[in-house]
Amino acid sequence: MKTYIKIFLPLICIAIITQSCSRKKDTFINRNFHALGTKYNVLYNGNLALDRGIETVNDAYSENFWELLPVERMSIEDDIFLPGQTKNADFERAEEKAIKAVQVHGMNIEGKEKNPQIDEAYLLLGKARYYDQRFVPALAAFNNILNKYPTSDKINQVKIWREKADMRLDNNEIAIKKLKRLLEEEQLEDQDLADATATLSQAYINTKSKDSAMAQLEIAAENTKIKRERARYLFIKGQLYNEFGKKDSANMEFDKIIEMHRQVPRAFYINAHLEKSKNFDELNGDIVAFQEYLMELEENRENRPFLDKIYHRIAEFHRGNMSDSLAEAYYNKSLRKTTTDQYLKALNYETLGNMYFDKNSYKTAGAYYDSTMAAMEPKTKEFRILKRKRENLDDVIYYEGIAEVNDSILKMVSLPEEDQIAFYAEYIEILKVKAEEEEKLKKEQSQRQSNSGNIQIADNKINNRLGSNKNPGGIPGSIGGNKSSFYFYNPTTVAYGKNEFLKLWGDRQLQDNWRLSDQRKRISNTEQSEVVASEDKDNTLSPDFYIAQLPTEQKEIDSIAKERNYAYYQLGVIYKEKFKELGLAKSRYETLLKNEPEERLILPSKYNLFRIYEELGLNRKAEAMKKDIVENYPDSRYAEILLNPQLELAKDENSPEAIYTNLYNKFNEQKYAEVIAEADENIRKFEGDDFVPKFEILKASARGRLFGFEAYKEAINFIALTYANTEEGKKAQEIMDNAIPSLAKKDFIADDASKNFNVIYQFNKDSGEDIDNFIKVLNEEVAKVKYFDLTTSRDVYDENTTFVVVHGLKSISGARGFAELLKTEEKDKRGRPIPPKITKPFFPISSPNYAIIQRHKNLETYLEQQ
Known part of the structure; x- marks a missing residue:
């Protein structure tokens, strides 16, 4: 009997298991067999893969606290993938497991699914596709659950996920409508309620209905069980309150995050502090207490990974309190911290550039702007604006350099000879003091090296003795077999020896009889050349050396003054038109008029000063300048404009714009000789005006059409050299570099x-x-x-x-x-x-x-x- 049992019992079990594997029979064993296999095998592994993929997405995502945070922590990429391709292998595995669950364990009998885990499989499938950023297939998976499994216990979650997918496809209005209906018809609780309201708030933000998003974020923050999600929702609320100008309400939200402390990611904790600090009322608040608050943030060891932002905030505080030196120090400390925040790096560089620009240190400002652009995304609007500003700064640096150097030369030329001698004598004394300090520093460094070498040699002798006593029969001169006192094994003594040899013998060639007299002769020659160099150096310590370099001919002095005056005029134009720095423009124009410039610069400078005085509210000066122009230049177009304020310059037939337009029309009519003649006339008439280079370009084109390539090349080269810092001059230089070489070819083709x-x-x-x-x-x-x-x-x-x-x-x-x-x-x-x-x-x-x-x-x- 026992034998029969041993034989038939396994066969019976096999038969039961085989029968239960069938997906076509609706029995209790079959349903539970496939349900258990789906839940604890296929879906379990699929969900593990999904969790790993989500963790990878979260690790790769970098929070941008400079902008309004998204409700969901996921960055959308623009990469396009072909069917079958995937961004993440874990999401691919999760999708495969979900499909396997449906194909292997699905029990669709008479149009109804008998396996209660299949809806979970479709939910896993939709999530995997969603996180893999294939939102249309994800939407199809969620809709499949809603259509086939309306009684699923996950139905509310599925509806939320479907609207998340809709939002990613820019169907925000549809998402709002369906989520509002879900919240009205269903009694959602806890995490489901938090997820639904958070998704709805993002849809409101996407449609610019930020006030409606506030209420939903509040509900989401109260009901979520996940601390990091609550911190995110509170932070977004604080950002929105700041946008609405409600700083006190924003601070309350940031305080809630700060109270959570180590329960939330440190980034949210620190940025909540920083955002709250930005709302500090510097007029009515306790400045001392606020400074201590910032210092505590800086000194807290746990905040070290965020010192770049903390230093930046401290720098902003000092800059707001006119402590520019402290501000600059903290901006630089922020830059020295290793950071992946390119926006912060660009912001620090740009701010430092602006500070130096305001101090008229244009060269340093330009260097900071270069660093700013290196940290910025080239295709952004901000990059293009800064690039234009940097290009304009090239002109400022160029003309400020000319003005500074030429002013200095002209000032020295105007001094009596005794004053020149006194000035350069004082300058030479400064050079001597500086040279003495450098020589003293060199001697101290040499002495330290010498002392270090002597100490090291003495130590080596002691070590040799110790080594011979402590290590009998061992390696000579070693201590414990670890160190060698052999001369050439010690880099310090070798360096000292080399220095001593060079002092005594000079730089010798590697050859026999190196001590012979002819070698010493070479040393004497070297010394002789050093004497010559020393004599040249002594010349620079004489005032006559500098005075002899000053221009003496009046023609040369006039040329320097003319160049200086034109530089001041261009600086006035640049500051007024390109940078809107009216104070700097005013200073340059006024300095120019004091320097008695050539006639062509006087009238446009006075007119520009009139406009600047008007904008700055200097009404008396404006009226005086207007009276000067009208009385002394009654026939000029500037006087006509001042006497007829309603006249639009662009429509005035005497304006350079109108004349240029008419001349351009003649160019199109091939009246090249007329264009050249009239362009010459208007270049003289509007000399000093911004439109002059445009007339020059038109004239060059007309000369090229009438007289050929060489005439065109000559004219373009003239523009590139004469108007190098204008848009037309730069364009002319591009033509010279790129177009002229190809246009020069004159061989006929077959x-x-x-x-x-x-x-x-x-x-x-x-x-x-x-x-x-x-x-x-x-x-x-x-x-x-x-x-x-x-x-x-x-x-x-x-x-x-x-x-x-x-x-x-x-x-x-x-x-x-x-x-x-x-x-x-x-x-x-x-x-x-x-x-x-x-x-x-x-x-x-x-x-x-x-x-x-x-x-x-x-x-x-x-x-x-x-």
Whole structure:
């Protein structure tokens, strides 16, 4: 009997297990077998993989406390993945487990799912896709649960997750509508209520309804059981209150985070302190207590990872209290801390740059702005604004340098000789003191090295003795076998020995008989050259050396003064127009007028000063300047503007803008000679005005069209050198660097290398031919050609030659054949010959070669090669 039991019992168990594996039979054993396998095997491993993936996402995410935090800690990337690809292997594994649960353990019998864990599998599937940022497939998974498992115990969670996916797809209005309905129809509690209200608050924030988000965040913070989530919701509330200008309410939210202390991530704790400190009322608050509060944050050892932000906040406090030196020190301390916060780094650099800019230290400010841009994202609006400011600063540095140097030279030239001698004598004394200090420092360093070497040698002797006593029979000179006192094994004694040798013998070559006299002769030569150098150095310690370098000719002095005056004018323009620094602009213009500048700079400087006085509220000075301009320059356009305040300068026919527009229209009409003449006239008329470089560019283009490449190159080079710090000057330099080398090529290309050809009719200025009538007839003939898309144009070649051109032909033979066809006689209906309407000589040419002859004016060369 026992034998039968041993045989049949396992067979019965196998049969029961086999029968329970079936997904087609709705029995108690089958349902529970698949449910247990789904929950404790497949879904368990899938959820573990999901948790690992979420942890990876959280670790990779960096909180940006400079902006309003998102409700959910997840960064959205713009990378596009093909089907089957994934961003995270853990989410891929979680998705595979969810799919396996459905495929292997699903019990869909007569349209109903009998395995109560399958809805959990679809929820896992949706979450994995959501965190993998495939929101459309995630939405499909959540909708599948809502459609097939409406009685699921997870149905409310699924609805929340579905609206999270909707929000990621920018369906915020739909998400708000459905979440509000969920909150009204269902009695959500605890974490479900927190998740629903938090998601709803993000939807409100996305639709700019931030006041509605506040109430939902409050509910979410009260009901969540996860401390870090509560800290996040409170922090966002504090940020929103700050946006609304309710600092006291914001501080209450930040205090709630601070009270949680070690229960929340340290980043939230520190940033809550910092945000609260920004709301400190410096006018009515206790400054001493606030300083102690900031110092406590700085000195707390637990806050070391956040010292970069703490130092920045302390720097901001000192800057607000006009303690610029302390502020600068703390900004630099913030920069010295290793940080991944590029925004903070850029903010520190930019602030320091602004501080130096305000102190007129433009070179240092420019260096800080360079560092700022290195820490910024190049494609942002802020980067572009700072880049323009930095480029403008180049002009400021350039002109301030000219003004400073030339002012110094002119001041020295104006002094009597005895005052010059006294000034340079005082300067030389400063140089001597500095040289003595440097020499003293060198001697002290040399003495320290010497003492160190002597001490080391003495120590080595002692060590040798100790070693011989303590280590008999061992390695000579060793102590315990660890150290060697052998001379060349000790770097300190070797260095000392090298220095002593160089002092005694000099720099010797590695050769035999190195002590011979000829070697000593070389040493004496070296010493001799040192004496010469010493004599040259002594010359710089004489006032005559500096006085001899001052300009003496009046022409040279006038040139320096003229350059200085133009620099002051440009600085006034830059400060006024580009930086809106009216005080600095006022100072430069007033200094310029005191220096008795050339006539062309006086009137525009006075007009700009009038405008600055108006904006600064200096009404008496403004009226005096207006009276000066109107009385002394009654025929100028500035006087006309002042007498007619309602007149818009842009519409004034005498304004540079209007004149330039008219001149540009003439350029388009190919009236190049008129453009050159009028441009010259207006350059003289508006000398000192910002529009002058524009006239120069237009003139250069007209010269190029009329006289060819060399004239254009010469004009562009003149603009690049003369107006180097204007937009037009920089553009001209770009043309010189990039375009001119390619435009210089004048070799004609083979006809078979082109696909477009022209027919050219040449007209000379003195021929008396009617070009307009010729073009009219030619257009009539061209209109008869239906198999080509032909057009005509009238192009100026030079002062005496005009071309009428037919465009649109596709081969050199086709161009020649077309022109010959126009010269062929036709017959009327009666067979009588009709004289051709076009009999003028022509020549065919490819479009690239036509561009070359227009550019280099080498028509004769081209015709000779045909």
